Amino acid sequence: MTLIDELDSLAQTATTTLAAVANLAELAEWKSTYIGKSGSLTRLSRGLGSLPADVRPTAGRQVNLLREQLESAFATAEERLRIAAQQAELAADRIDVSMPGRAPALGYAHLTNQVLAQVEQIFAEMGFQVTESPEVELDEYNFSLLNFADDHPARDMQDTFYLEMPAGAPSVLLRTHTSPGQIRVMRERAPEPLRILLPGKVYRNEQVTVRSEMMFHQFEFLAVGRHLSMGDLKGTLAYFAERMYGPGTQVRLRPSFFPFTEPSAEMDVSCFLCGGKGCRICKYAGWLEIGGCGMVHPNVLRNGGYDPTIFSGFAGGFGPERIAMLKYGIQDIRLFYGGDARFVEMFG
């Protein structure tokens, strides 16, 4: 085969293989095979020297011409493949603007805090001031100063978490109710008349069940003045009940016992669902039990720094979780602090 024939056949194969090149990597390979330093064309051009002098210039021109052709074909292919690669990359990165966005997780006020905020609002309307007292409390404030005798069985009404204290230190506990706040406020303010609301966490060393948690909330209300009577207590409760459960809600007091009140009562409200006729929520009683209350015991007034022959007072302690459970038909108190965000969102 003459050099010219070889050039022809090279031109043919180089052109057909170039047409089949699919990407830049294959193109680089094509380049080194045909027009690279050790490619076919370079190899053929080395044969020019051994050609007879009369055909050498023509053959030389042919080699140069083919090199130009192949180089320009290479440049065109390179351009085409570069654009294709870029487009493929863009397609892979494409943003689907119709795709629904990821909603940011919003925070909501916990149901307990919502109820407490409502309670605070209602009591504020009656002139009660909101304040707080410690969750870690002296045994004395939680029990003795509230008129629990040392051996009084009422101490067992509330299973208590005690703190480990150094020998000789006073007994310290997680408060089992918000009532010790009564003593603290009275001692701070006596002999001023008082209208105080004390919301906060309380703790009981109890088996956790659908009905009881180790930690829950209470709000304590306390009024101390010169002429306060059971009638004032009932009026306060009636206003609270109507504002909390709607106009027409009735209040009923049933005799009960607490060491820190005399007389003591359980407060019921007429069922907000059936209006007192009887239904599933009120277990066909027509009434819902809300919490304890009463007239502040003279010993408690005295422990707070008030002379019980001059001052009287009323108080009560209710649970916002219980209020919320009744209001929304929540069957399991563990849902409140189980940490499932869906519960919080449900009431968001």
Ligand code: DAH
């Ligand atoms: N401290 C009581 C409890 O946790 C609730 C209570 C009852 C508070 C009567 C009061 C009250 O202030 O007068 O069970």
